[in-house]
Amino acid sequence: MHPLELMENKVKEKMLPILKKYGIEDKIRIYKAPKNFGDLTIDLQKADVEIDKQEIEALSDNEMSFKKVNKFINVKYNDNKLSFMILESALDGTLFNFSRKNMKVLIEHTSANPTGPLHVGRVRNSIIGDTVYRIFKKFGYDVRSEYYVNDIGTQVEALLLGTELYGEENYTESYRRYYEEIDSHKNEIERNMKMAESGDREFILKSRKKLERFLNDVLIDLKNLNISFDSFAWESDFIINGDVKNVVQMLSPYMMDEGGAKYIPVGDGKIFLIRSNSTSLYFTRDVAYHIQKSKNYDISVDVLGEDHKEHFRNLMYVLNLISIKNIEPIFYSYVVTKEGKMSTRRGNVIYVRDMIQESVERAKAEIIKRRQDISDEEINDISFKIGTASVRFNIIKYSPEKPITFDWEEALNFEGEAAPFVMYSYARAVSILNKAGEIEAPLNKNIDQREAELLREIGRFPEVIRDAAEHKRPDRVAKYSFELASSFNQFYRDCPVLDDKINIGKRVSIIKAFISTMRETLDLLGIKTSDKI
């Protein structure tokens, strides 16, 4: 058990007899104490009894002290005791270990049509997905990430035909041009869709081959952001393996007919599964995909833009008809520019690669300004790390449902709540450790205030991960990384390490604990650490 959890359990254990005696076990609340009130608060305001102050405060021992103030009991842990528990667990790694949950989880994210390079609006999906993936893995799920590749349907056929007509060189442009004049291409699109729909392997594989080249553009950008996938699911597979047919079969009792098209009524709306030309829809294939997910995984998580809320609701409605329920969404709001939603036509699209480039360049300029002592190679390495980390951090730090209005200054701000702040604290710690070398100094067992504060922050790691995993809130990890860094910076100011012969052994250990914790935290955010900044 992790130190803070252990302490909390002890508090509960100690309190239980008293709570039982007064019959108020379920009328109290226990939560983290607000600043300056200790570690834990037991809130008695709902309990309508007068509890003896002496009785409570008599629970104090050498591990923790109890204090009753009005309707609150404030518990403060003994600094020395707790600090060394945390320090030890961080050094031996148990602080970062979670029990295996024995749960197979799939996270599907990104899944963008490969019609062009990723833009900033869309990459929020990838960053949220990848971060949650990392958090789940740490938390003990058996997790996989998957990209669902759309290789069938109207848009894809338009992309394929468009590039045939106007060339692959600038495929996004070819696609757009073709799409604009789509009315005149109806027949060839339908012909191709039917070919795909019939499960024509040769045709489908040829399409995939071509799409893979475009998809690669997306994957390169993601690779730079330290994002990759365990697997790819091709939409057309569900045609080839007959799943789509089976789905339609399975759902036929619920379906109505409208001029040859088939739909399932929902409220006063209709969910179409088959067109009147007998081809399937994205929705139909998505049902097949999710049935497969449901069979192979205990939980499947879909990372979806807010524009997919209705789609997801309908999907769940249909899946519930056949008793499938283990699918969970993470919805996020789009990143928009001041001119509104990003759109190629409006010319306000910001591509991820441009943002990365801009961010890396700014980082580089900043490093050159403050470090003359490092090689060009190192400068490039560090600025790449900082630049890409900044992109991730500045997107993940917002809670997913919060709309983000993109602003270059805001996005590339390197101070305060941003990646460089956090990475900088890490580099400072490493630098001290390197200078300390392999010292053999005894651990001074007296912890002072600032050391205890940093160690408490370190000790929060498990509860932060649990909270982030259970609520699917990756932003909480970003916030924690900032608070941890901030705590270290204060420690750095108040607690000299190398020049303090009495405390050096203990403080080097604390630094090691901090470094491990920060490395774990940044890894969850997909950020690669740098020893120098």
Next chain:
RNA sequence: GGGCCCGUGGCCUAGUCUGGAUAAGGCACUGGCCUUCUAAGCCAGUGAUCCCGGGUUCAAAUCCCGGCGGGCCCGCCA
């Protein structure tokens, strides 16, 4: 028109699920800290009708109802 999401100092956000002590941070601004482990840092300060109006409650940023403002969705598209 209907449904969903967002609204917290000048700007950006956390807190809202699970109501409780002085609303917590960042940016910007003002002042201070580098002969001492990396100043992308630290300290101090200014700055908030928690969108508005009702309601529930001993207690509301948090729960309920009604507005207002912004976003998204309402295709035999994906």
